[in-house]
Amino acid sequence: MTAELSIPTQGPAEDDIVHNPRRWQDYFTFSTDHKVIGIQYFVTGFIFYIIGGLLAEGIRTELATPDPDLVDPATYNSMFTMHGTIMIFLWIVPAGTGAFANYLLPLMIGARDMAFPKLNAVAFWIIPPTGLLLMASFFLGPAQAGWTSYPPLSLLTGKVGEGIWIMSLLLLGTSSILGGINFFTTILKMRIPSMSMMQMPLFCWAMLATSLLMLIATPVLTGALILLSFDLIAGTAFFNPAGGGEPVVYQHMFWFYSHPAVYIMVLPFFGVISEVIPVHCRKPIFGYGAIAYSSMVISFLGLIVWAHHMFTSGTPPWLRMFFMITTMVIAVPTGIKIFGWLATMWGGKINLNTPMLFAMGFISTFVIGGITGVMLAAVPFDIHVHDTYFVVAHLHYVLFGGSVFGIYTGIYHWFPKVTGRHINDTWGKIHFALTYIGFNVTFLPMHILGLQGMPRRVAMYAPEFQGLNQVCTYGSYVLAISTVPFLVNAIWCAYKGDKAGSNPWNALTLEWQTTSPPQIENFEVLPVLTTGPYDYGDTAEVEEPAKVFTTSG
Amino acid sequence: MQGSISDKTQINIETATHDSHHEHPDFRIFGLIVFLVAEGMIFLGLFIAYMAFRAMAPEWPPAGTPKLDLLLPGVNTVVLIASSLVIHQADAAIKKNDVKGLQLWFGITALMGIVFLGGQLYEYSHLEFGLRTNLFASTFYVLTGFHGLHVTVGVLLILSVLWRSLKSEHYGTNNHFGVEAAEIYWHFVDVIWIILFILLYLI
Ligand code: HEM
Ligand SMILES: [Cu+2]
Numbered sequence A: 001m002t003a004e005l006s007i008p009t010q011g012p013a014e015d016d017i018v019h020n021p022r023r024w025q026d027y028f029t030f031s032t033d034h035k036v037i038g039i040q041y042f043v044t045g046f047i048f049y050i051i052g053g054l055l056a057e058g059i060r061t062e063l064a065t066p067d068p069d070l071v072d073p074a075t076y077n078s079m080f081t082m083h084g085t086i087m088i089f090l091w092i093v094p095a096g097t098g099a100f101a102n103y104l105l106p107l108m109i110g111a112r113d114m115a116f117p118k119l120n121a122v123a124f125w126i127i128p129p130t131g132l133l134l135m136a137s138f139f140l141g142p143a144q145a146g147w148t149s150y151p152p153l154s155l156l157t158g159k160v161g162e163g164i165w166i167m168s169l170l171l172l173g174t175s176s177i178l179g180g181i182n183f184f185t186t187i188l189k190m191r192i193p194s195m196s197m198m199q200m201p202l203f204c205w206a207m208l209a210t211s212l213l214m215l216i217a218t219p220v221l222t223g224a225l226i227l228l229s230f231d232l233i234a235g236t237a238f239f240n241p242a243g244g245g246e247p248v249v250y251q252h253m254f255w256f257y258s259h260p261a262v263y264i265m266v267l268p269f270f271g272v273i274s275e276v277i278p279v280h281c282r283k284p285i286f287g288y289g290a291i292a293y294s295s296m297v298i299s300f301l302g303l304i305v306w307a308h309h310m311f312t313s314g315t316p317p318w319l320r321m322f323f324m325i326t327t328m329v330i331a332v333p334t335g336i337k338i339f340g341w342l343a344t345m346w347g348g349k350i351n352l353n354t355p356m357l358f359a360m361g362f363i364s365t366f367v368i369g370g371i372t373g374v375m376l377a378a379v380p381f382d383i384h385v386h387d388t389y390f391v392v393a394h395l396h397y398v399l400f401g402g403s404v405f406g407i408y409t410g411i412y413h414w415f416p417k418v419t420g421r422h423i424n425d426t427w428g429k430i431h432f433a434l435t436y437i438g439f440n441v442t443f444l445p446m447h448i449l450g451l452q453g454m455p456r457r458v459a460m461y462a463p464e465f466q467g468l469n470q471v472c473t474y475g476s477y478v479l480a481i482s483t484v485p486f487l488v489n490a491i492w493c494a495y496k497g498d499k500a501g502s503n504p505w506n507a508l509t510l511e512w513q514t515t516s517p518p519q520i521e522n523f524e525v526l527p528v529l530t531t532g533p534y535d536y537g538d539t540a541e542v543e544e545p546a547k548v549f550t551t552s553g
Numbered sequence B: 001m002q003g004s005i006s007d008k009t010q011i012n013i014e015t016a017t018h019d020s021h022h023e024h025p026d027f028r029i030f031g032l033i034v035f036l037v038a039e040g041m042i043f044l045g046l047f048i049a050y051m052a053f054r055a056m057a058p059e060w061p062p063a064g065t066p067k068l069d070l071l072l073p074g075v076n077t078v079v080l081i082a083s084s085l086v087i088h089q090a091d092a093a094i095k096k097n098d099v100k101g102l103q104l105w106f107g108i109t110a111l112m113g114i115v116f117l118g119g120q121l122y123e124y125s126h127l128e129f130g131l132r133t134n135l136f137a138s139t140f141y142v143l144t145g146f147h148g149l150h151v152t153v154g155v156l157l158i159l160s161v162l163w164r165s166l167k168s169e170h171y172g173t174n175n176h177f178g179v180e181a182a183e184i185y186w187h188f189v190d191v192i193w194i195i196l197f198i199l200l201y202l203i
Helices: A024-028 A034-062 A073-108 A117-140 A159-189 A202-234 A247-281 A288-302 A317-345 A354-377 A379-385 A389-419 A425-451 A463-496 B008-017 B025-056 B071-095 B099-126 B135-165 B177-202
Strands: none
Touching: A024 A034, A034 A073, A034 A117, A034 A463, A073 A117, A073 A159, A073 A202, A073 A247, A073 A389, A117 A159, A159 A202, A159 B025, A202 A247, A202 A288, A202 B025, A202 B135, A247 A288, A247 A317, A247 A354, A247 A389, A247 B025, A288 A317, A317 A354, A317 A379, A354 A379, A354 A389, A354 A425, A389 A425, A389 A463, A425 A463, B025 B135, B025 B177, B071 B099, B071 B177, B099 B135, B099 B177, B135 B177
């Protein structure tokens, strides 16, 4: 009904548009513009990333020697607790679901904003004060029970810090649920009329799957935290065996959220990679449907594997068997995606620029993390390495090698769109090289340490582990330094970089069919699809003809 | 928003084609339902936790827990279920542009909600166990309390709709998002209570 009014846009001519430049003040207001909110999420997240990173350097420096010589063990406990909590809840979740999804979803589906812009702003503005609240607990005796906060330990180590921790997570969870409502509604209801579900960019599919997890899993964490806070503050004993409670119930509730949470942290980046690879390889994505549906399958399976974190928590053998099998099955849809990306690259005109390098870095490290994941899923193996550095190695390969590499991939890819300027590619490559090397030097040895039996979450360790620990520590310094070229490059180029134009990569998805940075309300005239999101190169190469987009009236 | 687009006619096209939230209240209902699914997951998590505590305990409720009296909560349940039927009348009324009817039925629903809350407080004050007595007592108070909080929010929602309905023309046949939202929320609270009642009192 509406489509004939609009013209098919192939990137509007620059000067046709009256630019309404954003003022920097806008970023400090309760703005309802999804693009402002996206950037607010990212910058806030990155600040917390730096704080969490400094904590990590503290942890690694402490671990350079077997003795607790830098900080005392209690401080060490709060350092890794805060490190984990910050990285997960204040950096990766806000960056993936907050920054990327907010900025990109409306643009990709040809909408002018999210479905509920005010709710969107509320969801964002919960985060900075909550982050500050959590930081404040540093000065009041921070929580010490790890990001998992298992009772009864969490009930015994400092009421104030733990109370603040619970409060913060309740608030961040609420923010996440509100975000989920917005993404889910936006994707389902706000697409331009000519875009069917099977014509959405794959990032939208990834976010659809993510938003389902945010909506279904996060509330269960809320429930667990409500009960935990009663145990802490009101003296009940839901999870306290001393009063007849069951700590294992907390573990079940926590992991019912936190395993899906790992997919909340990585699915958006599966989406990012699916966008970036076809553009820089000039080839249609291989297996659109398979990649799209595998996101949904991951989301479903992700909800029924949680007890693989609890193989050593007295879980009965038949239940362990169930969770072992479901966990291993998750490798199938994940593998499908990896094959899809590799097949897309195969025979493509690969442009080895920074976004592509980070995307390839993502795939290589994520595969290692996936493999160690399947190893951990095997009960007989897990019983030996549970709570050792092997798990630490696994989770950093998927969360750093996966999520953080995914964030960088996306930043380099969409930088020209967001700022209207190119980011320097040489410095980008230096950033990539330092990150990739630093990352592997830091985390690869942890596999061996874990297999040798070094437990996680302790400030002291047996002297024979020192050599490899020092390697990890030096690697972590490289990793810390690698952030500097990125920050300088990004800030410099945001103001002084070469003008990029609306579509520097010659990409086909809708966010590239408007100005850079996109004008307020995104599009002069709502676009109509004339091509599929990935119809690069020879059209004969298109996998399934059904996916060729048509201009529907 | 703050954008000024050069061509006036294009703005018209835009308002004609753009899905604006004001023209599409159905998004808000959709959003509300999605929100209630999430809210329901909190309850589901708590219900399953309750069942797990129960399954793991050697005896349930633990020995020495005074028996719950069924009369008052039974009456309360009837009141709450009936109020769901009452609030539906309000919805039917406003669809016929009958603001007086809306006010009448919403008023009655709010009263019934308040009666429910009063009944619950009365029950609390007469129970022979406290929050910390044992695991059953703790789950009992936290579950019913959390639900009671939702009833309170529901009553406040209803009262705020009532307040707004005093302004003439605020609600009408084609404009009754607030009415519908309050109704849906109220049904939700009602369904949760039925499950809770069965879990805590009957089985
Ligand atoms: C093929 C996919 C995967 C499998 C089979 C898998 C399996 C596992 C298993 C069995 C554990 C428990 C180890 C233990 O504590 O003994 C574990 C831990 C963990 N995994 Fe994965 N995983 C996979 C992917 C991921 C992804 C994609 C992420 C995040 C993006 C992730 C993040 C984590 C984290 C954070 C932990 C440690 C939690 C903790 O105890 O602090 N995993 N994984
Ligand atoms: Cu898991």
